[in-house]
Amino acid sequence: MMKTFSDSNSESLITTYQKDNMLSKLFEVFSITAEGSYVYLCNIKEDFSRWSKDAVDFFGLPNEYMYNAGSIWEKHIHPNDRKKYHQEIDSIFNGTSRNHNMKYRAKNKDGLYVLCSCRGIVFNDENNEPAYFAGTITNYSYKSNIDSITSLNNLYCFFDNFRNSSLYGYTVSLFGISNFADLNNIYGYDVGNQILRTFSEYIEKIFNNIDHIYRMEGTKFIVLSKDHTIQDITDIYEKMQVTLRNGIYVGKLKLPLFIGGSCLYVSSKTVGAHTVYTCLKDSYHESIHLRQGDFVIFKDDLNSNINERLEQLNTIRNSIADNFKGFFLCYQPIVDSKTTKLTGVEALIRWKNDTYGLVPPNNFIPILEKDSSFSQLGDWILKTAMSDMQPLLLDYPDLEVNINLSYTQLEKNDFVENIEKIISQTNFPKKNLCLEITERCRLLDTDLLRNFTEVLSKQNIKFALDDFGTGFSSFNVLKNIKIDIIKIDRDFVKNILTSKSDKIIVNSISKLCKEFEFDLCIEGIETPEIMDFLRKIYVTNFQGYLFSKPLTKEEFYKKYSV
Known part of the structure; x- marks a missing residue:
């Protein structure tokens, strides 16, 4: 099992490390002579390291002292550079190499990749056995703050x-x-x-x-x-x-x-x-x-005080870095259109703060989705939703858990790998997962969307096209991407009893879904009259306040646990 900094013997090892004059002096000498680079010093036998405080702060590492620092650091390295780095570190620890020298891209605490070069050597203890691995990491974003093309x-x-x-x-x-x-x-x-x-x-x-x-x-x-x-x-x-x-x-x-x-x-x-x-x-x-x-x-039309809005967004952004403080998920049931029995659930992000209270997601998601740190929140949503809903699968083995994707997640080269890792960590059945592609995601390159949907669909993961009909790209995505479910937004439903245009649009989408053999989920069902009207057309699932508002995990368990 991988050791962590919280292990019971960590404090004693730190104390030993600090009392060991040789180690302390070595680290201090390295720090002085490194000329602005970060220093690391690792006890190979214990796989226990000390890293420069500047590196810890810049890259968002857990501590100056770390067990298994190589594996922790590997998560910061760009996916395209990770394999070579892994091979290099393995060769150090299995004794086949005594030198390390490579360049790679590493992600800082703000989610931005910076170019680094890492050099290190292995040196022996008094018994002439490999004991310590020490070296420096040079951060070229510090070395070069000038753009090479424009000189700005x-x-x-x-x-x-x-x-x-x-x-x-x-x-x-x-x-x-x-x-x-x-x-x-x-x-x-x-x-x-x-x-x-x-x-x-x-x-x-x-x-x-x-x-x-x-x-x-x-x-x-x-x-x-x-x-x-x-x-x-x-x-x-x-x-x-x-x-x-x-x-x-x-x-x-x-x-x-x-x-x-x-x-x-x-x-x-x-x-x-x-x-x-x-x-x-x-x-x-x-x-x-x-x-x-x-x-x-x-500006924000919902809030005329622009700088108050900026402060709010700043607090929300910082909350992501602060272990997702104030964020929580609510879950809205999806029911069978004929029986109204539970068939699925959609995970919905919420954020609450003592100063601002409960902030609606539409106030921050569209803007912060463009922030590099947002992919971390997306991963947290995936992991939390899978963990929260897994116990319900005992009562509802076919329950589909719908989770919205952000285009910040989809743009990352390791998106598929990341999804698979989270599924493995939570032990969540792939057949119960449905990933929702939102309107903003459709602005991404079509080939990119097609590639990851094809890979994950082969693993029985479903895909839903959310807010269908609200954007110009809906039909283009439908033509080129593997989709299982179409979701119609409530804007087309709330006036459907009186609006001729809404009736025509919804009926047309229903016929299209039937022809293509897509499931059709209609959102925004708030009255029995709307539900009864929509049951006359092809529709597989309903979602809306008629059945339930979004519920906390505890409320959802109480209402739906058998």
Whole structure:
């Protein structure tokens, strides 16, 4: 069994470690001579290590002192680099190698991968047996905070600069090139780099403040200003749009650039840089995909106080890092359309806080879904829902547990591997799992969606297409992706007794499902009259307040346990 830091003999080993003059001096010498790199020192026989406090803080490791540090660290390494790393560490511990030297990408506590190089050697004890493995890890995000293409500060520099300080008083803008992928494909990689350099130089010339311009991911650039109001930035953006659409010279080529942009003013001292960037990306996404490039100022229609909203989102984001503090799941039953007997359950995320009370998921999910840390919350939802519902399978062996996916999860290279790992950890039957693809997930590449649905479908995991008909991509997904269940949103149901258009739409979807032999679940059933009306068409399942509101785990057990 893998040891953990909480094992009973950990404290004594730490004490021994600290009292061992040789180990302590070695670690201190390494720390002094490492020149900014992280230091690690491992007792091979006990597989007990000490790591630099800076590494613990930057990567979100459990402690300075760790059992099985190699396995803990492996979880932070990019999936594409993990196999080689595993082989290297195995060779150290089985005695076939005495040196370690490789580069890999490792995930920091904010969910971002940074390039690292790791070097280490094995040295012997007084009996000439391998006893200690020691070395350094160099974090290139610290070594290189300058973007190599544009020579601007990069995203690591942005987050480092505002790790312990506030963006208070800044107007923060995000600009990006929406047609860059097309231009890059037509003219090639070298011209693509020239486009980025030309665009960055154009922004620098307009704002005349290189110290407060950062190149973020892809074609996104952030500009910080204390001299410009939101109205000033809006006026500047409109002029930028006209100039760039008319074309700018990239070498000898005159190329039109189409841009998107977003902006917010930070008047709160407690809002972190990650929260600001996440909110800007949400508004930028709206600019590109919904507003044809119009400038979007971050706001929330449900809350007119923008900075109070930012503080709320900042608290929710920090709650993810704080062991998902305040998050819990509720479960809404799904019933057979003819008998109303329980056939399934949908897991629904909730968040509660002493300051803000119970915050509806629609207030934070669409925005925080764009945050790199959100995939951690998605994994927590999967694991919690499977663990919570597993005891009910004794009474309902065919119960389907529906869990919503976020596109942040789906974008990760190790998504399928991660699902399989969580299923293994919870020992949850794959045939009882149904993964719901939401409207936001449909914006992902079709090939990506097809690949993971095909792999997991072969393992008897089902897929549901949620909110069918609410987005332009519904039929495209239906055409190309393996789907088992269609779910109709309550917006098409609440007025169905009086709305001719809703009747036509729902009836058409019902016929389509019957032809394709999909199950059809209709959400938002709130009255017996609506239920009776919908029973006249092809439908397999109902979900809604007529049968039950979302329940806590305890309430659900009480109502449905046999």
